[in-house]
Amino acid sequence: MTAPHQPHEPHEPEAFRTALRAWLDENDLSPGDDHSLQGQMAQFARVQRALYDAGWSRYGWPEHAGGLGGPPILRAIVGEEVVGRRLAEPGPYSMLEVLAPTMIDYAPTDLAAEMVPRLLSGEEQWCQGFSEPGSGSDLASLTTRAVRDGDRWIINGQKVWTSFAQYSHRCILLTRTGDADTPNHEAITAFFVDTDTPGITVRPLQTMHGVDEFCEVYFDDVAVESTRMLGRPGDGWQLAMDLLPFERSTCFWQRIAYLYSRFDALIGEVKADGQAVDADLGAAYLALHTLRCRSRATQHRLAEGHRLGADTSIDKVLLAGAEQQLYDAARNLMPGTIELEDTDWRTEYLYSRAATIYGGTAEVQRNIIARRLLDLGKE
Template identity: 30%
Template sequence: MNLDFTPEEQAFRDEVRAFIAENYPKHLGDVGLREDLSREDFLAWHNILGEKGWSVPAWPVEYGGTGWTPTQRYIWSEENARVNAVMPLPFGVSMVGPVIYTFGNEEQKAKHLPGIRSGDVWWCQGYSEPGAGSDLASLKTTAVRDGDHYVINGQKTWTTLAQYADWGFFLCRTDTDAAKPQEGISFILVDMKTPGVEVKPIKLLDGGHEVNETWLTDVRVPVENLVGEENKGWTYAKFLLAHERSGIAGVARSKRGVEKLREIAANEMVDGEPLIEDFEFARKVSQLEIDLAALEITELRTLAGEQAGKGPGPESSILKIKGTEIQQRLTELTLEAVGSYAAPYYHSVANDDGSNEYPVGPDYSAHAAETYFNMRKTSIYGGSNEIQRNIITKMILGL
């Protein structure tokens, strides 16, 4: 594989970098934690990209995609990672959007795809339940046909940012007597303003409100909101998860994270020497960079396969496993580099008279602990890494 960029690709990078420099919302800056962002903050860059026609680069051209090559899409992700841009949320762009344009009917495409592209419609995901996480097929939420409607009852959990959502896509059991649990599930779109939908916050240990539990009580949803065929939702769910797992790898952002880690380690002193010159610490950073380079090549191969018409397969599980492991190791090394300044919630101290506060430690230490703890979830969501290893064993090794 030739990893050198052509003159045309270099020109594309220059174009992208200039566009970001001129148009990325200045008030977003270099954001810290997601819970610090408002709905408007999350959508600001998405709205701008929607107007430009760059919000859904991976979509087919006929549905609003850019027609970029895999290399151009890779460059695009690198340039956004370089400024730590708040990218369009995946629930619409990377998850339900591809399901709708692949399996939905023409009416569903016309109704939902424009709002996803523009960022005008916020989506959330209704998959996991209190007793159905990694074992998703055991979900209990039911959708019972009643004339021209489904009546949905059940509970979903970990519905990320559902407090802002206009629409949600839900897996519901439409056949309780199916021979296999996977065979009785349907994929249904739900207007979150429908009576009977209740979103309740799940407060995290740091006080943040990123995830929710969603209750559905006698929620009447038009049958026209069923995507594809009834009881075929498991097929669509697996398709969606393959796209999600490919995106979870986060190679470009991890590369930027390693750069920041090296900057931190160059400023942190141990026994009078920069931490980055400590042999053991430098060894761990170098090993991380080697693993990240291997993951980068795997991601490029996957993108090339998609460009050739091959949807993400078991390689998406490889990307998910290694990508999340690298993200976690990166936050662990950052925590190690920052040292005692990473003490949770110890960011600032009030003056004796209580008039104002002054920071404790360097700026880069402010969110090190929260980021470390928040990133523990990455090896679980999108299908736990243990499940991904089972998928790889079955699909690649045939066991």
């Protein structure tokens, strides 16, 4: 790996992007032939290690957590360039962008300083233990329980839809700690749990698009030290509310770059078949461009120090719509490909059907927009 082309003003976004592109042009981080999920995870770790050693993946993160400072938009630029070049897939990247800020904000300072560099450098992968079989969109009803036992907490329960749990070294886990009289939102506490702790069982789930990205995770008398609590007892709900906007801000930048790369690939296939660029592609491009403009505004609000909240539900609705519109266009323009051929287009089309479900359903997001942004009430 060559030394980075450090920009004269490392925190200025355009200079940063120009220098990063030059470095990526000189350093071959292309993925190998293993396109399995395990291969994708290994490739992501490889890319992160190279970016970390050269300094790129440390920009946009605070120095007390192993970063090099600068606005969060710098790390959005890194993700956009890396995923846009198809050097890494957006899924693993999203865990980094969601969980590292949470650790920095809620973990004890020494724990964050020790652990965050392991995630940024690709040394470790983490997962997010939120959803349960009976608590998906209604997160406040979760039942996984943590009971104090001296200086430890004993955890029992089950999580589901836990992305990449089978490859993860740690889990940011939500549990119930209050008594029967404690309101749901005040009874939730978060822990940072090592996934090799005795009593944890991980079972991958294969989805209809043929990838075992999601997992069930069981906790049977799992002992966690009190020093691994994130925040204080009862802070779990606020942690979750602070985490969710990160799912819809910086990490979206990578997914948008990925969708643009697939849009370009679709144009190439359509032209190769001798078809004209039609209204389906125009509508897909408009949806992508609208999403990117909205997400760009969100990146700048984050860079300016604004605290993100319910407004990011708009970003989530736009992402789900743009993703499904792109793959609907692919299905319409390449008749039979998705239905009859075992290609990436088929896998990605099937995955796109979940875009209005994962990360908060479209119905829930629209309710949030109506009630909290438009003040339309509950009816």
